[in-house]
Structures are given as C-alpha cells and as structure tokens.
Amino acid sequence: MDKRYRTKYHLSMIENLNYINEFGMEEFLTKERDKWRCKLCGATICCHNGLCLNCNIDTLLINKKYRWEMDNKKPETEVMRSTEQLLEDFAY
Numbered sequence: 407m408d409k410r411y412r413t414k415y416h417l418s419m420i421e422n423l424n425y426i427n428e429f430g431m432e433e434f435l436t437k438e439r440d441k442w443r444c445k446l447c448g449a450t451i452c453c454h455n456g457l458c459l460n461c462n463i464d465t466l467l468i469n470k471k472y473r474w475e476m477d478n479k480k481p482e483t484e485v486m487r488s489t490e491q492l493l494e495d496f497a498y
C-alpha cells in the first residue's frame with residue numbers, strides 16, 4: 407500500500423467514525439446503503455464494477471471484465487469493506 411492510498415483510506419475511516427459520533431449509527435447505515443444503491447431501480451450496485459445488474463446488464467454482457475472506470479473509485483471499495491468490518495465489530 408502506498409502512502410497516499412493509506413492516508414486517504416485512513417481519513418475515510420475517521421470520517422466514518424466522526425459521522426457515526428455525530429449522527430448515530432442508523433443514519434450512517436442509511437447513508438452507506440444509499441451510496442451502494444442504483445439511482446434508477448434501487449437495486450444494490452455491484453461493488454466490483456459500480457454497475458447495477460438490472461440497469462447495466464448490457465454493459466456487463468458486452469464487457470464481462472468491466473471494472474470501475476476511475477482508479478479513485480477503488481479506495482472507496484476498500485472503505486466499504488472496512489465499514490462492513492467496523493459494523494461487525496459493533497455487532498459483537
């Protein structure tokens with residue numbers, strides 16, 4: 407992991423924790439869920455490529471290896487994963 411990546415990742419985690427402190431867990435979960443929901447149909451967006459399986463099926467069929475277009479999307483996926491970890495820690 408390079409330093410820039412780590413810093414961004416770390417900051418995002420702090421932001422998440424600050425948000426939870428300020429607005430509460432429920433509000434945070436709602437925000438996170440919305441981030442991974444398709445704006446067109448409301449289905450969950452695939453975290454590997456950012457596509458909705460309902461609305462973007464054509465794109466997926468044309469290019470099965472489709473991945474996030476921008477590199478800066480990747481850290482967000484990492485944050486999402488760490489958020490899940492964080493929620494697990496809260497649950498136990």
Ligand SMILES: [Zn+2]
Nearest residue numbers: 444447458461
């Ligand atoms: Zn959709």
